Amino acid sequence: MSAKIFGIDFTSGGLKVAVIEKQFRSFKVAKLVYRQLISDSPEEPARVVKETLKSEGYDGETDRVIAVFPSDRLTSRVLSVPLTIRKMISETLPFEIEPLIPFDAEDIVSDFLTIGPADDGSRILAVVAKKEDIEAFLNIYALAGLDPDMVIPEPVCAGREAKYRPTAEGEGGAEIYVNLKENAGSITVVKDQIPVSFHTASTGMKNGVEPLANEIKRQMLGGAGEATLNLVVLSGEQDGLDQVARKLESTLGAPVRISDMPGAGAALDSQRLAGQSETKAMFALALGAALIVAEGEENSSVNLRAGEYKRKPRIAGCRAQFFTAATLFIAGALAWTIAYFIDGAQLTGEYKALKAQIRSEFKQALPDVKKIVSEEQQLKNALAKLQARAKALGVGTGGVDPFLDFLSDITLCVPDDVKLDVEDMVYEPDSFIIAGHTGSFEKVDKLKKNIGNLPWTGKVTVERAKADVSGSGVKFRLEVRIVL
Structure with missing residues (x-):
């Protein structure tokens, strides 16, 4: 120029x-x-x-x-x-x-x-x-x-x-x-x-x-x-x-x-x-x-x-435009910084109020706990202990057994092109055992993947899969871990 x-x-x-x-x-x-x-x-x-x-x-x-x-x-x-x-x-x-x-x-x-x-x-x-x-x-x-x-x-x-x-x-x-x-x-x-x-x-x-x-x-x-x-x-x-x-x-x-x-x-x-x-x-x-x-x-x-x-x-030519833009950027950044600190001060006040409310609720829920380090983590730990105790006691504690929901989910996740004959099913609080017969090893693998995608399942393991002696399909056994 x-x-x-x-x-x-x-x-x-x-x-x-x-x-x-x-x-x-x-x-x-x-x-x-x-x-x-x-x-x-x-x-x-x-x-x-x-x-x-x-x-x-x-x-x-x-x-x-x-x-x-x-x-x-x-x-x-x-x-x-x-x-x-x-x-x-x-x-x-x-x-x-x-x-x-x-x-x-x-x-x-x-x-x-x-x-x-x-x-x-x-x-x-x-x-x-x-x-x-x-x-x-x-x-x-x-x-x-x-x-x-x-x-x-x-x-x-x-x-x-x-x-x-x-x-x-x-x-x-x-x-x-x-x-x-x-x-x-x-x-x-x-x-x-x-x-x-x-x-x-x-x-x-x-x-x-x-x-x-x-x-x-x-x-x-x-x-x-x-x-x-x-x-x-x-x-x-x-x-x-x-x-x-x-x-x-x-x-x-x-x-x-x-x-x-x-x-x-x-x-x-x-x-x-x-x-x-x-x-x-x-x-x-x-x-x-x-x-x-x-x-x-x-x-x-x-x-x-x-x-x-x-x-x-x-400042001449395009440099003037550059410095004008730079000035506007600095002004905008300054305004944003001021707003950030103002908002930060407001959020700090709100945070302290919520913190006090959580502390109050914690003391009401767990009055025997004297030393509070992290309200959130300590509440999670206490809840996990209660769930473990409820699981050990079974449905007699007044909870609702989710077996029918699990069975419905497994039924719906079977692919349309997979013909499945269930020969045996064992249900425990933390696992499902499913044994049956289907058309091929590929269909066993597809069933495993679909069950593994359910929201309540953990690890899904094929414990056994082998061809039927008649050559008409594959017999299999799946273990499904339950994660709540």
Whole structure:
């Protein structure tokens, strides 16, 4: 069963959507979608996002929405913490970073990337956004009826491309990933494929290359120190990236490339305005966000859906049905258990009452018995003794002799095809002896089985069976034990 991952970026200009189809063990970038935004109001991106995802078959139960958060609403700090477990760092981060920023801990949302070890702890890149900015951002999606699974900062999405760059281009140094906008942009420093610092540029495309080159140098120095600048990668939807790349390369003395993320060559559905060029570099952020999730690295990435904005885990597809069924089963089992104990308590009360009544009846029936161990078994034993005594005394004790009933049962159980001549019959309280003549050994055996099936008979034994000297049949003698 496949699901879709929608990486969504409207940090500048238009709406960019990267659609990834995710299978259990694989994924592919299926489509790239661009839509123009014609106003700056929150309703405009909400409307366009809603229409776009609907046209791409978005399924709220199985698909995931990964939103790119703009860098101009972020601040960051690099710091060392005496912890290594991610959960513990997340819990203490707002208070660790509060002295370093001009905001109170209760007014911010924060998350981090681990960029290396530190003495007895970790060195981290902390990313901070104000709660009011997160709320305004999520409100745009809420207007579209969406609830993003993750909110990933723009610099983290841009720096994702370092994962796919050949190590020969950046081994032993640092790389800069620049997402250009009209009036600004984000500059992300990456070392060993991990973003280690970022900065929102105060200049953009319209201010020319020289101011941008100076900001890149300052960020390189602040984020990577004396490391060599091995590569600069440009992304964005602005026209003229190729020209900017050539001029920057000349100014910086380092290679400058245009973004080329995996999947950037996927099928394109674009509504660019007339005269605007279409470039795969404009989808770098949307692709970066979607690829983080597609490759299973969401738990180690920065996610600004933290704290009170944390999204509740969602169970998708058939798993949702399974867990719903499991929940119902557990609820049913709990209800049954409660009912069981309630019924058990009631039955226990009834059992005790019956037990007391049996004890009372026992004492009346057997007043001479002083030690009562098991009322049922002791009553059975007493009854068996009385029956044995009655049997020894015979019918004179006032009982009814069952002989006629026994004789009737034996007569009725003789098979229709068996001709039986009874020559002798002896009746005792515990047995019958029947001697006679019938047609064959087979008919003797059939008679034995039928008598043995009577409710009052025990063991039936053929004491004697032999052919008649005349050859006309078989003489036999049966012993039938009586069990009452």
